[in-house]
Amino acid sequence: MRLRHIPGAEEAIAASPYVVQEPEREKGQWSARFGNKNPIEIEVGMGKGRFIMEQAQRHPERNYIGIERYSSVLLRGLEKREQLELPNIWFLCIDAKQLADIFAPGEVSRIYLNFSDPWPKDRHAKRRLTSPEFMEVYSRILAPEGCVEFKTDNQGLFAYSLESIPAAGWKLKDVTWDLHHSPMAEGNVMTEYEMKFSALGNPICKLTAVRDV
Numbered sequence: 715m716r717l718r719h720i721p722g723a724e725e726a727i728a729a730s731p732y733v734v735q736e737p738e739r740e741k742g743q744w745s746a747r748f749g750n751k752n753p754i755e756i757e758v759g760m761g762k763g764r765f766i767m768e769q770a771q772r773h774p775e776r777n778y779i780g781i782e783r784y785s786s787v788l789l790r791g792l793e794k795r796e797q798l799e800l801p802n803i804w805f806l807c808i809d810a811k812q813l814a815d816i817f818a819p820g821e822v823s824r825i826y827l828n829f830s831d832p833w834p835k836d837r838h839a840k841r842r843l844t845s846p847e848f849m850e851v852y853s854r855i856l857a858p859e860g861c862v863e864f865k866t867d868n869q870g871l872f873a874y875s876l877e878s879i880p881a882a883g884w885k886l887k888d889v890t891w892d893l894h895h896s897p898m899a900e901g902n903v904m905t906e907y908e909m910k911f912s913a914l915g916n917p918i919c920k921l922t923a924v925r926d927v
């Protein structure tokens with residue numbers, strides 16, 4: 715998501731009651747922060763957060779953590795957060811590379827990757843959030859029966875992910891190249907990008923993956 719830097723964004727994030735400021739200190743203790751033992755689901759690269767806040771509203775029996783590395787983008791999400799009563803969500807302003815410093819093994823039950831940046835050049839492949847390098851990071855924090863859910867309209871990134879995810883030792887569970895016309899659409903929550911690209915007529919691709927043990 716390309717957003718111009720908003721002056722004061724870092725300061726606003728640092729002062730926000732909705733953002734966990736030193737998330738490394740919560741490692742292994744996230745249930746205590748939520749005050750319950752409900753499963754914890756995270757979205758990596760949440761953008762303005764439409765998806766994860768809607769999920770949190772629909773599923774009060776689950777806990778959510780929205781992750782976004784750019785403060786100016788996260789700030790837009792926090793503006794929306796202020797208008798909602800949501801006891802089951804926190805936000806982190808971090809790079810996904812740090813996830814294993816923030817969550818203990820098995821602490822996360824589901825990871826959502828929605829419309830992740832495609833990084834089309836081969837030399838940037840390691841930056842893709844479905845690269846084997848990132849899948850290895852997810853492996854370190856996900857519960858044994860946990861899963862990754864990935865949506866995109868970028869067919870090149872999707873084709874890449876159909877190879878990179880199994881290559882990293884994961885099993886593809888469900889796959890569709892046209893989510894909105896498939897049984898996988900049941901219960902689907904649209905992201906900001908999903909609304910924009912499906913309105914243009916782009917089919918939305920989705921896969922779910924579990925560890926191949």
Ligand code: SAM
Pocket residue numbers: 715758759760761762763781782783784787808809810811827828829830831905906907908
């Ligand atoms: N998920 C939202 C949606 O579907 O509307 C936003 C999609 S936007 C294309 C991708 C977002 O992921 C951007 O806001 C970007 O800053 C964030 N992002 C990309 N790489 C990231 C990383 N390594 N760690 C955290 N956030 C990341």
